[in-house]
């Protein structure tokens with residue numbers, strides 16, 4: 001009997017599964033289209049699964065998959081996989097981000113040309129026996145402005161091809177540098193600059209909280225009259241109701257969607273509009289792309305099942321299993337330290353200095369730093385921050401991350417210290433693991449404490465004098481908030497001191513203000529971990 005079973009869903013290219021099939025330890029089962037209930041029934045038998053965009057890997061599926069080690073997405077977008085639930089269950093999510101870039105790029109260009117020359121509508125008429133030459137006066141692309149929103153792999157490949165069609169390109173992407181845009185011969189602009197000048201607008205970013213309905217009523221209102229809009233990225237980035245309204249009013253001369261907020265979709269009112277064209281999520285549907293992504297993801301699954309370092313991990317950093325065993329407990333601690341710092345810091349953070357002391361100094365600490373950055377950005381950003389994009393997001397926000405390793409840990413086996421510098425000041429936090437997996441914050445801004453980083457916490461710098469601890473405690477009593485633990489740290493009698501409290505409920509703004517008003521309290525920060 002094979003050691004591992006892999007379930008391949010969503011018509012993933014069978015030829016591309018060769019890397020799995022040639023492993024004697026691995027059995028591949030081709031799954032038919034299933035409901036969530038049907039998938040929940042069988043998933044318990046599998047060690048790995050491959051999906052495209054149709055199968056939803058929900059928390060319920062993951063809860064019922066005790067053997068599952070890895071989910072492979074044969075493509076780029078992972079919005080059909082619940083990444084948080086996968087991480088919680090220790091399931092690695094990998095994708096194949098490069099294999100379908102050209103397919104999606106060419107589909108976008110095809111959509112743009114089809115829109116400009118009314119090709120689908122003319123074909124439909126001819127097939128109905130009508131030779132209608134007058135109804136389809138098109139527009140040329142040459143000399144038109146193409147607004148590319150999202151200048152990643154596909155956006156930049158689309159831009160390069162549009163340049164060959166002699167279009168002028170403007171692009172909006174807040175996360176790439178102007179040097180990268182300049183190297184492509186493209187001008188980076190703001191959304192407000194792009195919308196009124198573009199004759200064609202094409203979307204090429206992931207669906208995140210930030211990009212959801214990015215083209216909404218307000219965005220359409222700012223567009224040039226007669227604009228044509230293309231979305232071959234993800235459904236939901238364009239607000240379909242707003243698009244319908246602006247197509248009916250004539251402001252939008254045409255639109256081409258390959259992706260819809262709800263898929264499959266044959267009901268959209270947009271389909272009734274003459275100047276609307278659509279394809280059923282075909283962006284990646286070329287023989288070449290499907291083979292490429294299936295091979296990439298199959299190879300990654302073999303690597304994951306054999307415990308090797310995997311290339312395109314989306315939720316958990318990929319390191320050798322023996323390294324992972326050592327650093328895993330520190331990933332959680334680091335993420336918490338980052339999250340704590342994000343809620344302590346005031347102003348725009350410019351520097352994040354991470355220092356590793358003790359045993360950790362001899363380990364591969366880069367994934368721990370990534371976990372820390374992820375924790376730091378999570379409360380700040382709307383979009384999904386993961387182990388892949390966290391360092392880049394920090395860099396694009398002008399946060400300089402410095403990682404240092406040092407020998408001694410001052411009595412602790414290992415110590416992680418993170419200093420955040422902002423335009424308004426700085427805070428330093430140190431954490432360690434007691435008995436190898438019990439996380440503790442042991443130092444805040446140079447004061448020794450001993451606090452478990454979880455739940456709701458308060459950080460209260462104050463003057464070391466009588467009538468501080470009592471009144472703060474009374475305040476929680478007054479508002480019926482239970483204090484789970486309280487730590488006080490000071491350097492000298494009568495000097496500055498800090499209080500760290502764990503409480504059982506969120507602390508309302510008014511209570512915070514009252515605490516801040518207690519004589520001798522210097523500041524109050526509420527932290528939710």
Ligand SMILES: NC(=O)c1ccc[n+]([C@@H]2O[C@H](COP(=O)([O-])OP(=O)(O)OC[C@H]3O[C@@H](n4cnc5c(N)ncnc54)[C@H](O)[C@@H]3O)[C@@H](O)[C@H]2O)c1
Pocket residue numbers: 075076077078097100101104149150151152153154155172173174175176204205206207210211232233234258259281282283284285
């Ligand atoms: N239709 C299809 O079948 C198909 C096929 C492949 C990829 N896709 C989708 O195409 C999209 C792009 O894929 P890619 O491989 O180019 O990804 P990518 O990660 O290379 O590029 C995405 C770009 O979007 C930018 N971005 C993120 N948030 C943004 C925002 N708020 N505003 C503007 N830009 C933002 C990022 O900085 C990045 O440069 C993804 O949504 C992917 O899932 C669809």
Ligand SMILES: O=C(O)CC[C@@H](O)C(=O)O
Pocket residue numbers: 052053074075076077078100281282283284285
């Ligand atoms: O698998 C597909 O057909 C679509 C893939 C595409 O949406 C992607 O994000 O890679």
